Amino acid sequence: MDQPDPLDRLFATVASRRGADPTSSYTASLFARGRPRIAQKLGEEAVETVIAALRGDERAIVPEAADLLYHLMVLLADAGLTLDEVRAELVRREGVSGHDEKAARGGPLPLSFRPE
Numbered sequence: 001m002d003q004p005d006p007l008d009r010l011f012a013t014v015a016s017r018r019g020a021d022p023t024s025s026y027t028a029s030l031f032a033r034g035r036p037r038i039a040q041k042l043g044e045e046a047v048e049t050v051i052a053a054l055r056g057d058e059r060a061i062v063p064e065a066a067d068l069l070y071h072l073m074v075l076l077a078d079a080g081l082t083l084d085e086v087r088a089e090l091v092r093r094e095g096v097s098g099h100d101e102k103a104a105r106g107g108p109l110p111l112s113f114r115p116e
């Protein structure tokens with residue numbers, strides 16, 4: 001039988017921590033502290049990912065990306081959303097270039113892509 005995707009497995013674990021004992025689960029402690037703390041941690045992890053990205057050590061991005069994904073999952077679960085909803089949004093966007101999508105919104109193309 002197919003193993004569940006590790007990201008699906010992690011999301012199920014994260015979601016199952018809602019209402020769990022904050023002293024025995026870091027995830028539960030984030031839920032207990034509420035949306036501002038969850039959002040703050042997500043922001044910190046995003047900044048740490050940016051710092052890793054600029055350090056020139058490509059492997060250093062991996063653990064920061066893992067922290068970022070984990071904290072994003074905590075936010076989704078706190079909002080009562082699921083990974084499947086994000087997956088569906090990405091599927092909906094499949095094949096639509098970011099340039100085309102932006103042009104449809106009336107946004108300017110980046111300088112480097114403008115015709116001479």
Ligand SMILES: N=c1c2ncn([C@@H]3O[C@H](COP(=O)(O)OP(=O)(O)OP(=O)(O)O)[C@@H](O)[C@H]3O)c2ncn1[C@@H]1O[C@H](COP(=O)(O)O)[C@@H](O)[C@H]1O
Nearest residue numbers: 010013014017024025026027028029041044066067070071
């Ligand atoms: N993937 C993760 C994961 N990634 C990061 N973290 C935690 O996120 C925190 C990141 O915060 P920082 O790096 O800022 O470290 P910190 O200073 O200790 O954190 P704060 O005190 O500022 O909150 C650390 O405590 C990490 O251990 C994670 N905690 C849990 N998981 C997964 O979630 C599952 C459930 O965990 P519990 O809810 O703790 O049982 C685990 O089995 C893992 O699979």
